[in-house]
Amino acid sequence: MFNLCYKSLLNRRFIAALTVLSIALSVALIVGVERLRTEARAGFANSASGIDLIIAARGNDVQILMATVFGVGTTGAGISWDSYEMIEDLPQISWTVPIMMGDNHRGYPVIGTSEQYFDHFRHSGGQQLIFAEGVPFKSPDGAVIGAKVAQAFGYTSGTEIVNAHGSGEVAFDVHDEAPFTVTGVLGHTGTAVDRMVFVSLDGFDALHEEPAVAVADPFALVDAPEVAEEHEDHDHVELDEPDEHEEGHQEHDDRHAHGSGHEDEGQTVTTSDGHDHDGHDHEPGTINAIFAGLEEKTAVLSVQRQLADHRDEALTAVLPNVALLQLWSITSTAETALRLMAGAVAVAGMIGMVVMLSASLDNRRREFAILRSVGATPAGVFYLILLEAVLLLSAGIVLGVIALSALTLVIDPLLAANFGLRIGVGVPSFREVLLIAIVFCSGLLASIIPALRVYRMTLSDGLSVRL
Structure with missing residues (x-):
């Protein structure tokens, strides 16, 4: 099933690549905003420690x-x-x-x-x-x-x-x-x-x-x-x-x-x-x-x-800590705006994946009919669509994390030189892993829509009498 899914995506590699890029962008933006927020707060707090x-x-x-x-x-x-x-x-x-x-x-x-x-x-x-x-x-x-x-x-x-x-x-x-x-x-x-x-x-x-x-x-x-x-x-x-x-x-x-x-x-x-x-x-x-x-x-x-x-x-x-809280209250609006923007990009990426999977269904009816003729069940074809979504999401997440790490290496010296902040490239924190998991689960749930449509389509085609 995995080999069949991979070859199917390879046959539609251009659209699949665009989908992966949109998912990668959403992951990089969501994780990047969270990392910048947490590291900025930690850096500011560290700089002011020891001063009463x-x-x-x-x-x-x-x-x-x-x-x-x-x-x-x-x-x-x-x-x-x-x-x-x-x-x-x-x-x-x-x-x-x-x-x-x-x-x-x-x-x-x-x-x-x-x-x-x-x-x-x-x-x-x-x-x-x-x-x-x-x-x-x-x-x-x-x-x-x-x-x-x-x-x-x-x-x-x-x-x-x-x-x-x-x-x-x-x-x-x-x-x-x-x-x-x-x-x-x-x-x-x-x-x-x-x-x-x-x-x-x-x-x-x-x-x-x-x-x-x-x-x-x-x-x-x-x-x-x-x-x-x-x-x-x-x-x-x-x-x-x-x-x-x-x-x-x-x-x-x-x-x-x-x-x-x-x-x-x-x-x-x-x-x-x-x-x-x-x-x-x-x-x-x-x-x-x-x-x-x-x-x-x-x-x-x-x-x-x-x-x-x-x-x-x-x-x-x-009091440095009180002043920092005031600073966070001032920047909270900007943080919320960045989070909303990152969330919007993630939603756009999920929609793009659903559109790609759904748009190709009519053109793949012959493919699904052949699969049914060699013994595939409607449930098997349903899982095939879900597996395609899993591969797209996984590739997008990995590419997004790599892109964020590369971008961090570029902008980290600039942030350190101008603001005294350093993000650093390291193992994702628990909160970052949680955000990535949310993106993955959201994409998987979104892929159920085209998968259900395929299930009904193959079931209907199997029951129809064709002369």
């Missing part, structure tokens, strides 16, 4: 999440360094990491931060960042790059890179007068970190000094107060004078360092909790956001309330 709060200027939670964690967009206004010190001194706060944004390296976002970023940032359910080679930056002109950046351009430790002002592919001002030296390459994480470049707060700030000061050596500002005197009219440079209040605050190149004791000017101040506090934005004393960890998870609401009531500055404390 993201604190930024008052704004939209989703926008803040996308800008700080995924390097897409911007937070808008900045936060003063005084507010940063206030936040890190809250008793509920365990650790803080300042974040500065606004530059890019050949389309990849550049993040200004401190070395504590690599100690506290977690991904994929709590995994710590690991250096594939090198170490964190130790000087203002040092940089740490993600695995995707290193792979895209062949960078290694010791490579000099040049950043530009602007986000994405937009470069308003290329800072070729202030190159950075790669000190470390992060291991692959499968998150947005892979496509980021990290520099120190001092290095990020030095890029945005006035050209007349920065061209010769933009990083010399840290140890050259005499240069600042010559340019005291600029808002971006101030004299390196200690604060008159002995409260643990000092200014140095528009940068405040807070702690239990003072060190020499131009040096990082370490508080009793062991955290180093260094960095400032090119706008005096401002940063874009703060990653924060809590001593107790239950304190999140009290911290949110304190920051919302902060009178000196309008602040927002974003």
Whole structure:
């Protein structure tokens, strides 16, 4: 029966091939939409793990999440360094990491931060960042790059890179007068970190000094107060004078360092909790956001309330998981539309198969009569049509899965480079297998229509008296 079915389909190979292609397209689309949805959610959740709060200027939670964690967009206004010190001194706060944004390296976002970023940032359910080679930056002109950046351009430790002002592919001002030296390459994480470049707060700030000061050596500002005197009219440079209040605050190149004791000017101040506090934005004393960890998870609401009531500055404390839920609610409409489109394609494929099987029935009456003459029963001919449908569905499903895998290999680097998402080629998940089974069963049920028609046709032909 199988050999007979195969030869019958081979005799109608053009129409059969079109049917297989339509089924393959529907399978690839349905499974592809589901895989993209699940992997996108998993990738986003993995990127935001380990962060209890993201604190930024008052704004939209989703926008803040996308800008700080995924390097897409911007937070808008900045936060003063005084507010940063206030936040890190809250008793509920365990650790803080300042974040500065606004530059890019050949389309990849550049993040200004401190070395504590690599100690506290977690991904994929709590995994710590690991250096594939090198170490964190130790000087203002040092940089740490993600695995995707290193792979895209062949960078290694010791490579000099040049950043530009602007986000994405937009470069308003290329800072070729202030190159950075790669000190470390992060291991692959499968998150947005892979496509980021990290520099120190001092290095990020030095890029945005006035050209007349920065061209010769933009990083010399840290140890050259005499240069600042010559340019005291600029808002971006101030004299390196200690604060008159002995409260643990000092200014140095528009940068405040807070702690239990003072060190020499131009040096990082370490508080009793062991955290180093260094960095400032090119706008005096401002940063874009703060990653924060809590001593107790239950304190999140009290911290949110304190920051919302902060009178000196309008602040927002974003819970990453809540912001992700908001993001899913925004994208749910698009997900539903994609699913409906995939379902419509699947229905079209099933209809095409039924039409192909039904349209050929009248032309195959001679074939069925011959089968009956050699002993085939109406039930046998019925099963023959079902077997043809099974072969068409199986071929379409296999071709669809292969096509999806090939397409994934092509678009995966693009998704990783632009959105920090990676679908990957692997064994289909349970949900994907379930969707494939639904397509198969739906096609098999649809094939019953032409099979019943054949059964009645052969039964009628067998009972008719022909002269």
